[in-house]
Amino acid sequence: MWASQFLASVFVQTTPILLAALGTMVTSRANMLNVAIEGMALVAAFAAIAVGQAENSAILGFVCAIAASVAMALMFGFVSIVLGADFIVAGLGLNILAAGGTLFLLEEVYQNPGGLRPDTFPDLWRVPAGSLHWLPVLGPALESQSFIVLVALAAIPISAFFLYRTPLGYALRAVGEDEPAAVAAGIHAARMKLLAVLISGAFAGLAGAQLAMDRLHFFLPDMTSGRGFIGLTAALFGAARPWPTAGAAFIFGAFGVIGDRLQLFQAPSQFVLMAPYLAALLALVFARWRATARARPAAVVGESR
């Protein structure tokens, strides 16, 4: 029983991370490090609660969350791809804009900088209790999860299929691996990058909607608290391949659950929370180390390169 409960917590913790990871994975494949995923998810979380409360409709809140996040992605893509801004700097700027903009709206529209807490909030569709009893361990863990959890799980094979089995996915990866060659082959590079950014915007929207609408039903300033960045590290750790990326997201989600449990025992959770970042850094160093170690024998003149 405790295994199912632990797994259920892991699903709750992992889903926003997994969605952010898949989003950044797609942009990484187009050779863009999408640091703006954090801000996009934050705006989505705000839109989900604001619209969901105003219209008293979960589905409208959900749709608007994704629309808001895609609009942010469109702005990001326009500034960095069309107008040639540096995408790291622009992405970090978008994060500040998202944090500042949502706080500004909280203060200006809702007169409450502490957050947006509707008294009642419509719930999302959930997996009905008892419907998955025939599945051992996994079944009870999935029951009563929101449908976004299922979407996130389905998104793993879908994104793999998209990247490796569709012409659009080929073109997108070609732009990332060798842009001049892709352009020479007739691929519209800017369009592919914009597509990747918009896809990551949709993923970020799902992540933000799940975060705000699943259990909490409220919005707090900076409520994403680094989940977008952890998703980014998961994509780096998984070398931007769908299944390893998803695996890393689950490991990091489990770290989060363990960190929360440790906090109950007054143990320092910071070191557990640090693990994803250190793991991603070490994975990157290890990958580069292997690459240079392999390249070394070819460098005859002593110094590598």
Place this chain on the structure above:
Amino acid sequence: MTRARVFARLASALGPVWAFLAVLCAGFLLILAISSDPLLAYRDLLLSNFASASNFALFLNRLMPLLLIGLGVIFSFRAGVFNIGGEGQLYLGAIAAASVALALPNLPHALALALPIAASVLAGAVYGWIPGALKVGLEVNEVVSTLMLNFVALLLTEYLVTNPLRDPVAYGAVSYVVPHSSWLAEIPGLPGSTVGSIVAIAIAPIAWVSLFRTAWGANLRAAGSNMRFAETVGVHGKRLVLQAMAISGGLAGLAGGFYVLGIGHRFEQNFSPSFGLVGLTVALLARLHPIGLVATAAIYALILNGAAYMQIDTDVPRSLVALLTGILVLIMTMRPRRGPAEA
């Protein structure tokens, strides 16, 4: 200088001015839309910094970290390293200064000041050197490594300030107050200020001379714009990159040390409102020029500080500045990328 070059220089110097003006106009329109007294709000935002000595001191306090981090960014970017780890280096410098000052309470004044400052510089320098070494040794992307190291530094200092260094009687996660012998002096006549701000301003021309008027600086910039060419003509490019990263981190660490010893007198969790990112922004706005940085950092500190007064006097929320900062950062690199910023 030919007329074309003069014009090109003028255009590149005016670029950031346009970005600032565009953002100030956007801000004015926003304030006009939401405030009942937009003129008072804007007067506060821009002029209240000079209304009293203590207001001006707070302005200088905000200028100091932006200036030091920005100078560090200039060193690393000129060496071709896209160092976005200023925030982490700042935090490590601050916690190092606080730890050393708290661990050695009974030192004579000179040592009580020198040792924590040295510790802050050393901590930042080591933390900047690591991604530099990973880049020149293994070609690990420095954007990713400095981003990751930022989170590690934030969590590490959070652990230290909530556990061993925590002042249990104080409100919030703050360390014990450092001993008085470790406090930096105030600037005479400006209560609440610190001489650290003067030091920061003084370092700017030193940075300019070392980057643009010495052989070392010329080699460093050569390594930054074309490493293979620099190594071919006999410049020890990799060594210079490591030095630039150590200087870059050391300056950010020094900002943390100055903050603890001169402003906060203790380590406070979340003491930085994204100084690292804003320092990067003002350095890029100054086109990676140390003297230009003094101007862009000053304008930014002015607005950041003015917003606090604007919020007190009027109905305009302070988060407006965060919003405008986001717009500024988002649009300011809008141009074909070129030069050393391309990493």
